[in-house]
Amino acid sequence: MFDLLAQTGLNALYAASYISLVAVGLVLIFGVMGVVNFAHGELFMAGAYVVVALYAGGGAPFLLAVAAGLGFVGLLGLLMEFALFRPLRDNPLGGLVASIGFLMILQATAVMGFGVRMEHIPPVTQEVIAFSEKVRLPMSRLYVIVAAVVLLGALWYFLKRTRFGWALRASAQDAEAAALQGISIGQTARIAMFIGAGLAGVAGALTAPLVSVNPHMGHSVIVTAFIVIIVGGVGSLEGAVVASVAYAFVHTLVTTFWDGVIADIVGLSLMLVVLIVKPTGLFGTADRA
């Protein structure tokens, strides 16, 4: 029983890592742009396909492919900012529809470029840290956990300790007031989109060797990310991280001791309860209705 719990804990830790990368990106985009980015799951998918193309297809080192995934998907984010969200700044529903259109384009592009079948990505490493016969942490999963901690730490430093970060937080709180303070809305928007999309991309790239990479893989990721950002509070980055961890543990435990469908129901109910009791989420403050 102890072994089972310990292994479940390790499983949950890994899930929490990649979910929080995706969710933090989604929160960042929503905070600064005021847009629900429906294409976020497909950005995750795009990151995975960068690894397919460079690492599995081109033989590039995995780390390089992951970095390229971050960069490429970050650029996709910039493209979205430039082509979709900037012209639709005063039209949040328009932004939503545009992101749906973008999602369909990304999916179809992946289908046409790589086919409908799942992609094969050779394992990066097969080493496993065995704590005991039944408690094992594969190195490939440890990498994801470490990368998530490092990236989120860097983001935290960037937001709290640099001028750009300060500007970003300011315009996330109140765009108009930030503009009055001489903060360039355009610039903060670009930074937020690059980072937000890049985080989704890097999450996709990092987990690509561990999941099934196919053009439709983004769907279940976005659903999870929505749940997490609601529970954490839509505007709160800290909340997104805490909620990712909480959700991952609850979901993993229920899957292990009950079943997967019940786990999904529990996750959604959790979200609904939070919405009813504290609609701004666990860490949310302002009502951004």
Add this chain to the structure above:
Amino acid sequence: MVDFRRFSIGRRRFLKTTSSLIGASALSGLGSAARAADDVVRIGFLAPLTGPVAAWGKPGLDGCQIWAEWVNEEGGIKLPDGNRKVEFVSYDNEYDPAVARTGATKLIREDGVSFIMMLGGDTWPGVQPVADRTGMLFSTLLPSDLSPDTPTLVAPAEVHPVYNVTGVAWLAENKPDLKTAVMCAQDDALGLPSVATYLAAFEAAGIEMLEEPLLFDPATTDFAPVVTRLIAGNPDIVCLDTCYSDYVHPICEQLFQQGYKGQIISCTADFYDQIIAKTSKEFMEGFVFQFPDFDDPALNAEGINFRDPNRFFEVYNERHPGEWGAVSWEYASIMDLWKAAAEKAGSVEPEAVLAAMQDGGKGLHAFGEADWWGEDLFGINNALVGNWPVVVIEDGKAVIKEMRSIPDWYAAHGDLLKKHMEAYGQMWNQRG
């Protein structure tokens, strides 16, 4: 205003009437069926070509194109009134019953097809009324669509999941020291009947299930928790049931990484070379499943009815590298059966082809002569059941170990199968 008068006329007449009705409604200018009877016979391909289930349709259509080229090179379908070339008309049903209904209508009434191949599953109930009214001959890959209500639906390629019993029976015979098993399954129309089948097969083989099958939602991405739970009780056998290759791969990878060393049995192992790359040759050694590579020399044996399997495999891999899977050959094998029946009947008319196909209760299945069977499970003898290969991975390559008879197993253990199918609500009269 003639169109909406009740069609209480016979089915055969109906098909003929419709062609004249098209004339009336060809104002739209899109009535491609205006091309009347010529030297081409059209076959409908009504399966998902886009969306998450596309992997069950698109590769099959690719296989059919190769089949059509081969057959047309030899002159096509040989009928008394001359040869007919084969042409596939596809319609993407998006795995949605309403779209499938629209597609079936288009294929039958506008394109004038003589036969429609479907994946089946969720989309079949939407098409069923159209099949009822038009008498069109349909095929499905999922025999759980069969019922006495639709005599014109056949499942001639795979009788999923009944053939899964052959793998378990082989395992029990060849590795008798394996005594306990666990199972995980995707919670849907594909997974559930298969769960019942494996349960029956394990019970028949005297293998004990350590716990209830563990169901997971088809939207699962991370399988670590499922695997942790599965191997917690130290089973001898882990059974993966029938699940998409998108799940087989990560589950195997997790079994490997969480230190499992026992036997694995699964319905499919598409792209097993990739699983080996993700795990190890030693780990995958002895993996039992049901779908051979078509370069297997055993398929050149007497009695195998698939045309030139080795060359088909080669051409397919040349054109669509890395896409070979179970559905790649299944639709094409249905076409072999259909072609033989059409030539025997001397007609491509659905009713005549079906009669010729089922003549004498025997049919030429890809894996050998087989019986039209299924009354017990599906309420109708429209499933073609005979031998099915047991495939084992040996030294990194899938090898057919045995062609095992499904009817023989059923004769001995049919009651068990019915019992478990009933428990999972999968008998034809339980399926809503």
Add this chain to the structure above:
Amino acid sequence: MPRTVLLVILWAAVAAVLVALPHALSFSQQEILVFMTINLLVVASYRLLTLTGEWSLGHVVIVGVGAYASALYTKELGIPVPVSMLLGACTSALIAMGLSYPLFRMKGFYFLIGSFAAGEIIRLLWKRFREPFGGPKGIKGIDPMPDFSIGIWDFDFFEPVSYYYFAGAVVALCLWLLWRIERSPVGLTFHAVHWQDKLAQSAGVNVRAYRTLAFVVASGFAGLAGALGAHYIGTINPNGFDVETMVFVLTWTIVGGTATFYGPLMGCIALTVLNEIVLREMGFEQMRPLIYGAVLILSILFLPKGLESLVQKLVKPRRVEP
């Protein structure tokens, strides 16, 4: 008086065109027409909900509630199809009433996501409980509308043309009702609740009650649309009411525009014709979602006020709206 005459003539002409329409179409286009007609009711009911300023992501699941309810009433209780359709609509409205208590504690984005969560929970319940919902495979063999005859005309509801007339009549009636509701004092209050939330509140309007009312009424019509679809197709399953379907409804509505009653209807018609007829006929299989996505983006960029704005430009308002 001549104005009324003109209107009567106009509507008679529209009705004549709608009656003649299916006979100018191919068989598969007739099928698409049936589904589109039903979808018109879905988007029109969705617009009623959005009048109060709330955007739901659970509307398609509410459509599904009507479909499941109506299917189960006929199947399990043997209730005649037309009656069970109405009961299905009532069930949708009742479920919406129940959902409104938690949901209308939220507004704006939170309502959007909250409605999504509520819808997903309902959908997962359909999947999880094979009794009576049929699990992931859903329900099949749903009773069709019984055939009937009026004079020389036999209506066989397997035929898309017959079902089009039936569904078309029902949908037309519902659209008229929805239009009347919008123009009634209640409907005007819906508008007020949207645009002047605080003001309406201070004027003694119970904002939440009106939001709930709009939600419940819209859900009733949505449920009826679901029932209409279920008894035609003969099968339903949880995946048919997932968020991807919701995305279609959302895009129809927004591409059409929500300022006018006809905007969402235009969006639904234009995008359905594009996706189901134009792109398919042009032979795009794998490319279809790509082009559809591009059209969505272009239309939202260059027609931000929706297709309806085109019409508004053409037809300058001749009179002040009541």
